[in-house]
Amino acid sequence: MKKRGLKAGLFFIIFLCVFGAATMGVVAQEQKMPDEYKDYLDALPDSVVDELPDGARSEDTQKVSDAVSEMSGVEFLLSALFTSLGKGVSEILPHVALLVGVILVSAIGALLATHMSPSTSGVIELCSKLSVFLVIGKVSISVLEDFRSFFSSLGGVIAAFIPLSATLYTMGGNIGSAAKSGSGLLLVLGIVEFISGVVVIPLFCFCLIMSMVGSMTATVGVGGMGASVKKIFLGALGVISMILSMSLSTQTLIASKADNLAMKGARMFLGGIPVTGGAVSSGIGTLASSVELIRGVVGIGGIIVVMLMLLPIIIELLLIRLVYMLLSNFAGALGMSGEQRMLSEISELYGILEGVSIMCSAIFVIAMAVLCKSSAAIG
Numbered sequence: 001m002k003k004r005g006l007k008a009g010l011f012f013i014i015f016l017c018v019f020g021a022a023t024m025g026v027v028a029q030e031q032k033m034p035d036e037y038k039d040y041l042d043a044l045p046d047s048v049v050d051e052l053p054d055g056a057r058s059e060d061t062q063k064v065s066d067a068v069s070e071m072s073g074v075e076f077l078l079s080a081l082f083t084s085l086g087k088g089v090s091e092i093l094p095h096v097a098l099l100v101g102v103i104l105v106s107a108i109g110a111l112l113a114t115h116m117s118p119s120t121s122g123v124i125e126l127c128s129k130l131s132v133f134l135v136i137g138k139v140s141i142s143v144l145e146d147f148r149s150f151f152s153s154l155g156g157v158i159a160a161f162i163p164l165s166a167t168l169y170t171m172g173g174n175i176g177s178a179a180k181s182g183s184g185l186l187l188v189l190g191i192v193e194f195i196s197g198v199v200v201i202p203l204f205c206f207c208l209i210m211s212m213v214g215s216m217t218a219t220v221g222v223g224g225m226g227a228s229v230k231k232i233f234l235g236a237l238g239v240i241s242m243i244l245s246m247s248l249s250t251q252t253l254i255a256s257k258a259d260n261l262a263m264k265g266a267r268m269f270l271g272g273i274p275v276t277g278g279a280v281s282s283g284i285g286t287l288a289s290s291v292e293l294i295r296g297v298v299g300i301g302g303i304i305v306v307m308l309m310l311l312p313i314i315i316e317l318l319l320i321r322l323v324y325m326l327l328s329n330f331a332g333a334l335g336m337s338g339e340q341r342m343l344s345e346i347s348e349l350y351g352i353l354e355g356v357s358i359m360c361s362a363i364f365v366i367a368m369a370v371l372c373k374s375s376a377a378i379g
Contacts, residue, residue: 032059033294034171036164040298043160045153048308051080056301061294068301077304084311092319095139099327102135107334132339133212136346140208143320144201147353150313151196151360157309158189158364161302165371168298171291185367188244192360195237200356203233207349215342230348234355241359245366299372303365310361317354321347 041049041057049057053076055067070076106128162185169178207230324347332340 033061033064034164034167036160036167037064037298040157040160040164043156044305045309047312048305051083051308052305061290061297064301065293065297068297068304071304072300077307080308080311084315087312088315088319091142091316092323095142095320096323098135099132099139099323100330102131103327103331103334103336103339106132106339107331107336129215129338132342136208136212136342139320140204143316143350143353144204146313146316147357148196148201150309150357151192153309154306154360154364155189155193155196157305158185158192161364161368162186162189164298165367168291168295168371171294181367181371184244185364188360188363188367191240191244195356195360199233200352203229204349204352207352208346211342211345211349214345215338230352233352237355237359241363244363296372299368302368302371306361306365306368310357313357314354317350317357321350321354324350 038059044052053067053070055063056071058064058067109124109128112124162182165185166178166182169175169181324343328340328343328347331343
């Protein structure tokens with residue numbers, strides 16, 4: 001019995017020594033970013049990658065940390081804002097010129113129609129409104145293409161971030177958090193793809209058609225139908241956003257606390273063993289600090305990346321809304337009441353695209369913030 005106990009004791013000591021050496025090796029390896037980080041960078045849009053500092057694409061943790069620190073500075077953020085604003089203005093200006101030209105031609109045609117027969121006047125009015133509809137449809141198609149491109153990029157980034165976040169949680173001993181975070185982000189990815197690909201664009205087109213039909217004649221009251229659908233959709237969107245955000249944050253944090261409790265018991269046991277246990281405990285503490293640094297770097301950098309992706313589409317939508325509001329007043333000054341009402345409704349209609357873009361991005365940002373906040377269970 002004594003020999004068996006001695007063998008078991010020696011085996012346990014050897015195990016601790018090997019575990020300590022392995023832990024120290026992992027600590028040394030943690031000076032580099034995980035392999036999934038490169039896959040995450042590859043999923044970013046080229047326009048975002050071009051704006052990142054050179055250190056952000058490095059494998060060295062310290063270089064990436066310095067790059068993220070630079071990205072979080074006021075100078076970098078203001079530069080990104082003005083760059084997005086400049087791109088948005090350059091994209092909107094051709095549409096503005098075309099819309100103003102069509103409205104002016106329609107106003108001149110309406111003025112000339114007052115000196116013609118009622119049948120000719122009706123034909124001219126119909127042609128002028130159709131020309132306005134065609135231009136508005138052309139602008140809407142361009143904006144919807146940018147909207148679809150944004151969500152395609154966002155979905156790719158979320159899909160690449162799922163294995164990266166799972167790796168970072170697992171490195172710190174947060175096994176439960178890795179599972180909760182992965183399942184939560186998969187749910188977010190599915191909802192983002194469903195809303196952006198199946199719901200929003202048909203809904204936008206429906207409301208746009210209702211606004212156009214309502215401006216054609218005052219006898220068909222369908223303008224309020226589009227507004228009602230918009231309000232219902234945005235209300236449901238707010239509820240979905242609240243539920244997803246609460247679930248994603250609370251479940252991950254609760255799982256993180258459970259992992260911390262389990263790991264603290266193991267570390268207390270190791271700390272009570274002389275020499276070997278203390279060395280292993282110290283190595284685990286160093287590993288935890290390294291993991292938390294990488295988590296913070298990836299989380300904060302990811303939040304800035306989402307902002308860089310979101311800024312162009314949000315600025316474009318805000319500018320197009322402003323343009324439609326101004327054109328609505330312009331059409332009213334020219335006596336074009338139907339066009340004025342339609343342009344005013346369409347300016348509000350773009351709020352649907354804004355709300356969906358911000359909601360889906362905000363949920364992803366919450367997941368990254370939870371990643372930064374969750375401490376390593378092995379710490």
